[in-house]
Amino acid sequence: MDELFGTLFGNTPLSQQIAYLQMELGSAIWETIYSTIVATFFSYVIGLPLGVILVTGEKGGVRPLPGWLMKVLNTVVNLLRSVPFLILMVMVIPLSRMIVGTSVGTTASIIPLICAAFPFVARLVEASLRETDKGILEAAQAMGCTPMQIIRKVMLPEALPSLLIGFTTAFITILSYGAMSGAIGGGGLGSLAINYGYQRQMYFILYVSVVILVVMVQVFQSLGTHFAVALDRRVTNKRSKSARKAHRGEKAGFQ
Amino acid sequence: MIELKHITKRFPTAEGEFTALNDVSLTIGDGDIFGIVGMSGAGKSTLVRCLNLLERPSEGQVVIDGEDLCAMSTKELTRRRRSISMIFQHFNLLMQRTCLDNICFPMEIAGKKGPEVKKKARELLDIVGLPDKADAYPAQLSGGQKQRIAIARALASDPKILLCDEATSALDPKTTRDILRLIQDINRRLGITVVIITHEMGVIEEICSHVAILDHGVLQETGTVEETFSNPKTEAGRRLVYPDGVVLDQLPTSHVIRIAFNGSSSYEPLIASLAMDCQVKVNILGADTRNVDGKAFGTMLLGLPEDAGERERAIQYIKNQPNVTMEEVHDYHG
Numbered sequence: 001m002d003e004l005f006g007t008l009f010g011n012t013p014l015s016q017q018i019a020y021l022q023m024e025l026g027s028a029i030w031e032t033i034y035s036t037i038v039a040t041f042f043s044y045v046i047g048l049p050l051g052v053i054l055v056t057g058e059k060g061g062v063r064p065l066p067g068w069l070m071k072v073l074n075t076v077v078n079l080l081r082s083v084p085f086l087i088l089m090v091m092v093i094p095l096s097r098m099i100v101g102t103s104v105g106t107t108a109s110i111i112p113l114i115c116a117a118f119p120f121v122a123r124l125v126e127a128s129l130r131e132t133d134k135g136i137l138e139a140a141q142a143m144g145c146t147p148m149q150i151i152r153k154v155m156l157p158e159a160l161p162s163l164l165i166g167f168t169t170a171f172i173t174i175l176s177y178g179a180m181s182g183a184i185g186g187g188g189l190g191s192l193a194i195n196y197g198y199q200r201q202m203y204f205i206l207y208v209s210v211v212i213l214v215v216m217v218q219v220f221q222s223l224g225t226h227f228a229v230a231l232d233r234r235v236t237n238k239r240s241k242s243a244r245k246a247h248r249g250e251k252a253g254f255q
Numbered sequence: 256m257i258e259l260k261h262i263t264k265r266f267p268t269a270e271g272e273f274t275a276l277n278d279v280s281l282t283i284g285d286g287d288i289f290g291i292v293g294m295s296g297a298g299k300s301t302l303v304r305c306l307n308l309l310e311r312p313s314e315g316q317v318v319i320d321g322e323d324l325c326a327m328s329t330k331e332l333t334r335r336r337r338s339i340s341m342i343f344q345h346f347n348l349l350m351q352r353t354c355l356d357n358i359c360f361p362m363e364i365a366g367k368k369g370p371e372v373k374k375k376a377r378e379l380l381d382i383v384g385l386p387d388k389a390d391a392y393p394a395q396l397s398g399g400q401k402q403r404i405a406i407a408r409a410l411a412s413d414p415k416i417l418l419c420d421e422a423t424s425a426l427d428p429k430t431t432r433d434i435l436r437l438i439q440d441i442n443r444r445l446g447i448t449v450v451i452i453t454h455e456m457g458v459i460e461e462i463c464s465h466v467a468i469l470d471h472g473v474l475q476e477t478g479t480v481e482e483t484f485s486n487p488k489t490e491a492g493r494r495l496v497y498p499d500g501v502v503l504d505q506l507p508t509s510h511v512i513r514i515a516f517n518g519s520s521s522y523e524p525l526i527a528s529l530a531m532d533c534q535v536k537v538n539i540l541g542a543d544t545r546n547v548d549g550k551a552f553g554t555m556l557l558g559l560p561e562d563a564g565e566r567e568r569a570i571q572y573i574k575n576q577p578n579v580t581m582e583e584v585h586d587y588h589g
Contacts, residue, residue, distance in 0.1 A: 133347065133350075135343060135345050135347040136347045136348075136349060136350075138309060138343075138347065139341065139343060139347035141309060141336075142307055142309055142336060142339070142340075142341040142418075143336065143337065143340070143341075143360070143361050143364060143412065144333045144334060144335070144336035144337035144361075144364065144365070144412075145333075145364050146333055146364075149364050153360070153363070153364065154349065157349070157351050157352070158349060158350060158351050160351060161351075232351075233350055233351045233352075233392040233393075233394060234350045234351075234392075234394045235394070
């Protein structure tokens, strides 16, 4: 019996694991939410304009930019997207030190998250904006819209439901990658799971951390989908969520 | 006045250059309803997009009220486009905005604000006959209703010119007629010059004052609708004016008339009554007619008998019919 318990929950007594949880869990959840929100925010600060430029700047776009510039932007995005997150985290340690003064802790782990997520966000935004009906863009041009007006008043509002779906995907991806940064000294649920659960073999803590992550993902995904559907004026009540879901498609994580 | 001067438009393609428009010159007078007709691929859509420089011609000038659009700066052109409205086959409404906000859109981008914008949008909703749809979203409307909203939006910028790119091609015949009536009404009431692109001769026949026939990027002929329809001078013109399926080369060389039904109650009794009332037997060489709201529209080619007296009786009889126009088909066999 004890053996089975040990295999399932680790050799540390359950009471002690619970004591650790009571001590650490609250701040771990907070750190995860904090780093995810801050990283998502800055990823969009960089990724949203970049995504807009990737669509509007290309040849035949709303505001074409020089071809070499578009090539550079695309290459940078692809490069950052192709570096595995674990390696990227190590690579940007000097950058973290420069910006936040340290390379360990929750705040420091936000920098690699942003570096990995903004190119992903840019691609998500790009994909959403490409769905804009070409006819609507043509109509806007015919009405005498400036490129900026087309972006602000036509492309972004028309793509809003799709952008929201993308936002949810980005948020969840950043949440799960934030957990990974526990491996190199970031905070949050990930570090709780790795430091206590894995390294000190307190499997109960591991399970709890993972279950909480799973629940958080479910909640955020449901919220995101709900708002995206509720805000979409193209679907009347008859055409239900299933149509939206089919439309959403598979989007891979940023690594 | 719109003047197109020697417009040529070439597109680069994989197989080399494709000439979509070849030296097209055209003058459209103020207040006209000008139809541009042609088969698909004739270059109509490219031509209408040259009028507001959505497509920049490779050569030639687009002169509107004496100003050459091609010579304008981007800024000037953007402002100029606000007086040239356009409606489309697929309506192109903003799907995430209500109908009222769609109509406000052109005023918004022109920098107008305040309650008078909404007030004007509501007036326009009245004009197009949908006052109760202010808060509806485009997805909740039928095709005809969407086009009405698009027309209201097009009028919001007080345009001088309205371009219609296959505006009725996605609509059923009844709705097509309603929308055409609305366009005609707007032309008369507001004096807006209307340019209509279509592949349907019926549309031209119904509301246009002038027509240009485009074929393979070349302007074949242009003139008033009556002139052009009664005596199409070119092969492309004849193909469009005469009903589908008529093999021109197999027609008799003379005594052929073309009749157009413009909403008479029905077309079949005409042929029957010709036989019964006038004892004239006519030969239907081709017909392209359709029934809209129980009224007949379309054209028919009839071969009249050899006998001059019978022929005269038939012509007189047809001429006396309401809502039917008739013209003789001239000998074009050379």
